[in-house]
Amino acid sequence: MLKETLPILLLVDDKPENLESLEAVLDDGKRRFIRVASGQDALRILLNETIALVLMDVDMPELDGIEAVKLMRKNSRTRHIPVLLVTAHGEDEYASLDGLEAGAFDLMHKPIQPRILEAKVQQLLNQWALSESSKKEMHDLAQVNAFLGDILNTVNEGISVVAPDLSQIYVNPAGSRLQGLTQSEVKGKILHCWSDLQMDMLLGAYRSQHAIHSHAARIISAKEAALPVQLSCAPLPQQQGWVVAYQDITAALTLQEELAQLIVTDTLTGALNRNGFFQAVSTAVSRSLRHSQSLYLLYIDLDYFKDVNDTYGHATGDMLLQSFCERLRSQLRTHDALGRIGGDEFAILIEGALSETEISAIAEKLLRIQAQPYVIDGHSLLVSVSIGIANCPEDSTSAGEMLRAADMAMYQAKRNGRQSYRHYSAEMNAQVTARTMLRESLMYALEKEQFELVFQPQVSTLDGRIHGIEALLRWHHPTAGTVSPAVFIPVLEDSGLIVEVSLWILRTACAQRMAWADILDDSVTMAVNLSARQFSDELICKHIQDVISDTGIPARWLEVEVTESTVIEDIDKGRRILEDLHKLGIRTAMDDFGTGYSALAYLKQLPLDVLKIDRLFVANLANDTKDQAIARAIIGLAHELGMTLVAEGVETHEQYGLLSSMGCELIQGYLFSRPIPAIDFAKLALGQPLMNVR
Numbered sequence: 001m002l003k004e005t006l007p008i009l010l011l012v013d014d015k016p017e018n019l020e021s022l023e024a025v026l027d028d029g030k031r032r033f034i035r036v037a038s039g040q041d042a043l044r045i046l047l048n049e050t051i052a053l054v055l056m057d058v059d060m061p062e063l064d065g066i067e068a069v070k071l072m073r074k075n076s077r078t079r080h081i082p083v084l085l086v087t088a089h090g091e092d093e094y095a096s097l098d099g100l101e102a103g104a105f106d107l108m109h110k111p112i113q114p115r116i117l118e119a120k121v122q123q124l125l126n127q128w129a130l131s132e133s134s135k136k137e138m139h140d141l142a143q144v145n146a147f148l149g150d151i152l153n154t155v156n157e158g159i160s161v162v163a164p165d166l167s168q169i170y171v172n173p174a175g176s177r178l179q180g181l182t183q184s185e186v187k188g189k190i191l192h193c194w195s196d197l198q199m200d201m202l203l204g205a206y207r208s209q210h211a212i213h214s215h216a217a218r219i220i221s222a223k224e225a226a227l228p229v230q231l232s233c234a235p236l237p238q239q240q241g242w243v244v245a246y247q248d249i250t251a252a253l254t255l256q257e258e259l260a261q262l263i264v265t266d267t268l269t270g271a272l273n274r275n276g277f278f279q280a281v282s283t284a285v286s287r288s289l290r291h292s293q294s295l296y297l298l299y300i301d302l303d304y305f306k307d308v309n310d311t312y313g314h315a316t317g318d319m320l321l322q323s324f325c326e327r328l329r330s331q332l333r334t335h336d337a338l339g340r341i342g343g344d345e346f347a348i349l350i351e352g353a354l355s356e357t358e359i360s361a362i363a364e365k366l367l368r369i370q371a372q373p374y375v376i377d378g379h380s381l382l383v384s385v386s387i388g389i390a391n392c393p394e395d396s397t398s399a400g401e402m403l404r405a406a407d408m409a410m411y412q413a414k415r416n417g418r419q420s421y422r423h424y425s426a427e428m429n430a431q432v433t434a435r436t437m438l439r440e441s442l443m444y445a446l447e448k449e450q451f452e453l454v455f456q457p458q459v460s461t462l463d464g465r466i467h468g469i470e471a472l473l474r475w476h477h478p479t480a481g482t483v484s485p486a487v488f489i490p491v492l493e494d495s496g497l498i499v500e501v502s503l504w505i506l507r508t509a510c511a512q513r514m515a516w517a518d519i520l521d522d523s524v525t526m527a528v529n530l531s532a533r534q535f536s537d538e539l540i541c542k543h544i545q546d547v548i549s550d551t552g553i554p555a556r557w558l559e560v561e562v563t564e565s566t567v568i569e570d571i572d573k574g575r576r577i578l579e580d581l582h583k584l585g586i587r588t589a590m591d592d593f594g595t596g597y598s599a600l601a602y603l604k605q606l607p608l609d610v611l612k613i614d615r616l617f618v619a620n621l622a623n624d625t626k627d628q629a630i631a632r633a634i635i636g637l638a639h640e641l642g643m644t645l646v647a648e649g650v651e652t653h654e655q656y657g658l659l660s661s662m663g664c665e666l667i668q669g670y671l672f673s674r675p676i677p678a679i680d681f682a683k684l685a686l687g688q689p690l691m692n693v694r
């Protein structure tokens with residue numbers, strides 16, 4: 001036993017020898033002793049120490065033992081401490097009575113019999129030990145109760161204990177708060193916290209003594225009609241009742257609603273997102289079919305939005321989209337749905353019995369209002385839009401079909417020159433289906449080696465020899481035969497496949513030129529066409545550089561052809577790319593000159609080595625003196641600018657003669673050869689010169 005837990009016996013006697021002998025008799029090593037010489041000292045010790053038993057002499061000066069016991073009994077702290085009085089007054093019964101009346105446990109007469117003393121002391125100490133342990137249990141219990149009380153009082157969850165009739169026996173503060181009543185008002189009240197169905201559930205569970213874990217319910221509160229809660233209840237073991245716990249989930253439900261809202265809303269513009277709009281269209285289509293009332297979907301795409309992002313940055317692009325969306329919204333009725341389907345694609349759903357003419361009027365109005373300049377971040381921006389319109393039930397009978405049909409119509413509007421609208425027609429579907437099939441076939445063409453390069457010579461008017469070659473792509477489709485690049489190059493561009501195919505073209509053409517190193521003059525260039533998409537690829541120079549180092553072709557043998565429209569779309573970027581190619585030592589050629597913009601002014605801004613006069617222009621040359629005058633002027637100007645001239649589509653000696661006399665250096669056309677496979681081209685090269693020049 002620890003020293004601190006040993007019972008303390010307080011020995012009180014004015015004679016030290018008595019104290020000495022008492023301690024000697026009682027000390028069994030399991031007790032502690034405090035000795036004092038007076039009644040006053042005894043009282044002082046009793047107030048400060050936890051004393052198990054007092055052995056006190058009756059006859060002491062000033063405060064005797066009996067008076068000291070009386071005082072002890074008046075104090076709550078000392079009242080219950082047992083006192084054994086010791087007296088030298090022989091068998092004086094009155095003295096004993098005084099002592100017992102004062103509150104002593106017993107009074108013993110001197111000389112004391114040690115065994116009797118020990119027996120009495122032990123009996124009193126046993127009682128003390130019992131009372132100490134029950135005091136400790138009470139204390140522990142009080143602590144547990146206080147702990148549980150704290151939990152019940154501070155927990156945010158409402159807790160009620162309900163009787164079998166659901167009247168509340170107990171409610172914690174949170175529970176009374178959730179019910180909108182005070183704790184005393186709640187007591188005895190029925191806990192109305194379920195719909196009928198849930199009440200049935202609870203009673204069923206009650207009868208079968210099963211717990212119900214965490215499910216959504218509503219409690220009837222004095223303040224709110226039905227407060228949403230998460231509820232659990234379980235039977236109380238060995239008790240007639242249940243403990244019901246309920247937590248307010250209003251905030252969680254609000255958050256859930258906000259999240260659900262977010263799931264269908266585009267955060268940038270506040271319009272419905274693709275998912276939300278699709279749902280709105282689905283519901284409207286069902287309604288339209290049920291009530292035989294037409295429904296229109298307008299698919300709206302911002303033309304050239306990418307340029308805004310590229311030029312002014314994404315923040316400006318975002319602001320433009322927000323303002324754009326606002327303008328659309330300002331034109332709609334409250335029940336028309338507005339959705340953002342993709343980056344710069346929006347859609348409007350218009351319900352109600354409107355005619356095609358009325359919808360066209362709406363589309364025209366949208367075109368008009370969107371044509372007004374936007375002032376964003378100090379920039380005045382002009383946007384144009386393309387709108388496709390589809391109808392339910394004539395064009396489509398499901399949300400997916402409706403969006404697809406409107407998208408196809410929008411695509412047609414774009415192809416027809418933008419800033420316009422188109423209504424969907426069945427032919428569009430056929431065109432798109434054909435295009436989709438074409439795209440799918442093209443995806444396999446590279447893998448199945450259905451592409452081939454053919455080569456057409458560019459012959460010098462000075463010596464009749466080949467000075468250049470143009471590599472042209474052919475697609476040998478297994479069933480459709482050879483398909484013209486004019487048909488499939490736009491599809492390759494649209495689908496993005498052009499990047500991969502163009503790399504293959506570059507690599508194959510360069511490798512072929514290297515293979516002909518022995519049969520061609522060193523000055524012969526290999527020209528490859530760059531598509532618009534390829535030309536806008538920031539990595540174009542890197543790709544070309546890679547091909548040059550992989551194939552080992554001298555850069556001066558490679559020539560890239562770009563069209564006027566490709567370069568003019570972004571003249572600064574075009575110039576930069578052409579300059580970079582020049583730095584690599586690659587020759588640059590302007591293709592189809594004479595058909596497009598033919599803006600002579602930009603010719604001097606661009607680092608070009610070659611100008612190719614388009615074949616349509618050449619075709620009229622022999623019969624049209626004005627064309628001859630223009631051709632002469634172009635050739636003269638190009639020479640002034642240090643460029644070499646190539647005339648395309650030369651089919652007759654007459655055209656050849658005219659161009660040659662005008663000083664055109666190179667001639668390309670059927671007159672010398674159609675574009676031919678590599679094996680045939682090698683034979684052609686071996687038979688040079690292709691023309692005898694006097």
Ligand SMILES: Nc1nc2c(ncn2[C@@H]2O[C@H](COP(=O)(O)O[C@H]3[C@@H](O)[C@H](n4cnc5c(=O)[nH]c(N)nc54)O[C@@H]3COP(=O)(O)O)[C@@H](O)[C@H]2O)c(=O)[nH]1
Nearest residue numbers: 472473485486505529530531591649650651668669670675
């Ligand atoms: N980005 C790429 N575009 C390419 C590639 N290969 C071809 N094309 C482009 O497709 C368009 C059609 O090309 P194609 O059918 O090959 O026609 C070329 C010649 O066959 C044709 N030609 C040549 N000589 C004559 C002639 O005397 N008469 C006549 N009627 N046609 C002739 O001209 C086309 C040459 O085109 P280009 O010099 O490029 O303008 C066409 O726009 C090609 O550019 C490719 O690999 N990548």
